[in-house]
Amino acid sequence: MAIVLESLAKIVFMFLLIMGMVPALIWAERKGAAYIQDRTGPNRASIGGVRLAGLVHPIADVLKLVFKEDVAPTNRHRALYALAPWVVMTVAVSTYAVIPFGDYLTIAGRKIPLVVADLQVGLLYVLAVASLGTYGIVLAGWAANNKFTFLGGIRATAQMISYEINMGLAIMGLMLIFGSLRLTDIVAGQGGLLFGWLPMWGVVLQPLGFVLFITSVYAETNRNPFDLPEGESEIVAGYHLEYSSLKFALFFMAEYCHMVVGAAMISALYFGGYQIPWLPRPMLEKHAGLLLQLVLGLTVAASLLFAVLFLRRVQREKGKFGDARDREPVLGAGFWIIVALAAAGAFALRPGDIGATGASVFASLFQVGAFVGKVVFFAWLFIWVRWTLPRFRYDQLMRLGWKVMLPLGLANLVGTALVVALIGNGK
Amino acid sequence: MSFEGLSKESTEKRRSLLESIYLWEVVKGLAVTGRHLVHNIFHTGDMPTMQYPEEKRVYSDRFRGRHRLMKREDGTPRCVACQMCSTYCPADCITITAAEHPDPAIEKYPATFDIDLLRCVYCGLCEEACPCDAIRMDTGIYEIAADSRDKFVVDKEFLLNEQTRGTR
Numbered sequence: 001m002a003i004v005l006e007s008l009a010k011i012v013f014m015f016l017l018i019m020g021m022v023p024a025l026i027w028a029e030r031k032g033a034a035y036i037q038d039r040t041g042p043n044r045a046s047i048g049g050v051r052l053a054g055l056v057h058p059i060a061d062v063l064k065l066v067f068k069e070d071v072a073p074t075n076r077h078r079a080l081y082a083l084a085p086w087v088v089m090t091v092a093v094s095t096y097a098v099i100p101f102g103d104y105l106t107i108a109g110r111k112i113p114l115v116v117a118d119l120q121v122g123l124l125y126v127l128a129v130a131s132l133g134t135y136g137i138v139l140a141g142w143a144a145n146n147k148f149t150f151l152g153g154i155r156a157t158a159q160m161i162s163y164e165i166n167m168g169l170a171i172m173g174l175m176l177i178f179g180s181l182r183l184t185d186i187v188a189g190q191g192g193l194l195f196g197w198l199p200m201w202g203v204v205l206q207p208l209g210f211v212l213f214i215t216s217v218y219a220e221t222n223r224n225p226f227d228l229p230e231g232e233s234e235i236v237a238g239y240h241l242e243y244s245s246l247k248f249a250l251f252f253m254a255e256y257c258h259m260v261v262g263a264a265m266i267s268a269l270y271f272g273g274y275q276i277p278w279l280p281r282p283m284l285e286k287h288a289g290l291l292l293q294l295v296l297g298l299t300v301a302a303s304l305l306f307a308v309l310f311l312r313r314v315q316r317e318k319g320k321f322g323d324a325r326d327r328e329p330v331l332g333a334g335f336w337i338i339v340a341l342a343a344a345g346a347f348a349l350r351p352g353d354i355g356a357t358g359a360s361v362f363a364s365l366f367q368v369g370a371f372v373g374k375v376v377f378f379a380w381l382f383i384w385v386r387w388t389l390p391r392f393r394y395d396q397l398m399r400l401g402w403k404v405m406l407p408l409g410l411a412n413l414v415g416t417a418l419v420v421a422l423i424g425n426g427k
Numbered sequence: 428m429s430f431e432g433l434s435k436e437s438t439e440k441r442r443s444l445l446e447s448i449y450l451w452e453v454v455k456g457l458a459v460t461g462r463h464l465v466h467n468i469f470h471t472g473d474m475p476t477m478q479y480p481e482e483k484r485v486y487s488d489r490f491r492g493r494h495r496l497m498k499r500e501d502g503t504p505r506c507v508a509c510q511m512c513s514t515y516c517p518a519d520c521i522t523i524t525a526a527e528h529p530d531p532a533i534e535k536y537p538a539t540f541d542i543d544l545l546r547c548v549y550c551g552l553c554e555e556a557c558p559c560d561a562i563r564m565d566t567g568i569y570e571i572a573a574d575s576r577d578k579f580v581v582d583k584e585f586l587l588n589e590q591t592r593g594t595r
Contacts, residue, residue, distance in 0.1 A: 032464065035463065035464045035467040035468060036460045036463050036464050036467075037463070038463060038467060038474055038475065039474065039476055040471070040474055040476040040478075043478075211450065320481075321481065384457060384460065384461070385453075385457070387460055388453075388456045388457050388459070388460045389453065389456060
């Protein structure tokens with residue numbers, strides 16, 4: 001019974017993490033794109049005058065999409081048309097089951113591994129589920145019975161097949177080094193130090209493999225510079241052209257779920273997952289009290305800084321809009337002052353002295369935090385790259401996949417195999 | 428130098444090894460966009476974006492906005508219903524019905540003077556055609572909005588009204 005509850009709690013945590021990151025990423029995408037292009041970006045939607053720098057816009061978007069009319073083509077394949085967005089969404093979320101988001105958590109003497117399903121063949125699961133994602137896109141393209149969506153689906157298939165091979169080859173190198181297909185083993189294996197000072201991360205051991213992998217992941221998520229399944233000037237919106245309302249929202253959200261999953265894969269396989277370099281778990285537990293005080297202190301300092309910034313806005317923007325938005329700086333300053341006071345008040349609970357149990361829990365949560373931080377960075381990298389690079393032409397995409405990345409992947413695999421055969425793997 | 432040789436050299440730029448590997452160039456590109464991002468986070472005021480309903484662009488005095496009709500000293504329209512503006516109008520948006528003026532020196536006056544603002548292309552040819560300086564486009568009004576098409580057809584009273592004259 002306990003194990004069912006544990007798994008449920010972990011699934012819910014994972015699901016909420018992904019679903020919570022989706023609106024945040026949509027916001028980061030729009031605001032980041034705007035700032036990169038010297039624009040201001042979304043800043044209008046507000047709840048009682050509070051605009052949260054445009055963070056209200058994703059909520060407004062979702063509300064709009066929920067209440068929109070669901071327009072569907074008459075000659076669609078009804079069952080597949082309705083199924084496709086759910087396939088895409090389910091696949092995007094289910095990859096997460098095998099990615100460890102922390103080491104373990106000890107509660108009431110029970111040692112709970114922080115991964116939903118610790119499969120022995122975790123890497124194969126990831127590859128299998130990732131390729132299932134193509135089915136959703138192809139089904140969507142075909143079921144809509146429209147030549148543009150069909151072409152989009154075909155493009156997606158060809159692209160996925162080309163880049164899945166490279167992804168597999170890149171992962172194979174890691175598999176040789178860590179001698180396991182289990183993702184927890186791979187992440188645990190990245191905790192050590194190479195030559196006593198370099199973190200033994202996958203990116204250090206497999207730099208070429210990392211480049212191949214990250215490129216393949218970008219292609220798998222269908223994002224710029226590999227967003228060929230969509231193409232305004234060629235095939236309109238591609239595979240999701242005939243979808244509207246909530247079904248379109250599912251495709252849109254699935255893209256961001258894919259981003260989160262891709263970022264999680266990159267950080268788990270090549271950037272040590274929850275491992276913090278030079279700060280292994282025993283050391284974390286030993287200095288838990290000190291670290292907790294440091295975290296609290298930084299929270300106080302950061303929230304005071306935000307409060308000061310908001311107070312400056314209160315002074316500078318008095319009556320600037322002449323409506324509810326004038327309240328925003330005041331509310332912001334109040335919020336950050338309360339946060340600062342709460343964090344400062346937490347010092348009264350003696351955070352420097354939390355005991356062995358507390359230290360263990362703190363260490364687990366700290367590692368989960370490190371993992372989430374890495375995921376956020378790589379998710380941002382997706383956005384950053386999208387607004388920097390021009391997209392590939394279709395023939396360039398195929399040439400890069402088959403003529404450049406495939407030979408490099410094979411060379412990387414053979415080279416890794418030789419080195420592992422000569423000096424043994426990480427075990 | 429032959430034409431073929433020239434075109435080949437000018438279209439195919441020779442790339443160095445570092446450029447053809449592409450990765451370093453990607454990093455350079457990311458640095459450029461990252462610089463813009465960081466600059467804009469800390470200098471939001473530098474952005475050229477105008478927050479439209481709050482801030483409005485100041486146009487020059489020659490800006491052609493919504494039309495207005497001028498009045499004589501006694502308050503009647505200067506227009507003599509000569510149809511010059513409606514004849515000249517390339518969008519055919521002015522409709523004038525002429526009527527006989529009681530003063531024999533004036534001859535005619537417009538019984539109706541309608542402008543369809545949805546048809547108007549704001550070219551200003553009506554201003555130039557008018558022999559009496561009766562129609563002007565110097566109000567500076569460019570926010571012309573309504574919720575039905577017939578509200579865009581403005582009549583003589585509207586065009587003569589002081590309230591419609593100029594935002595400046």
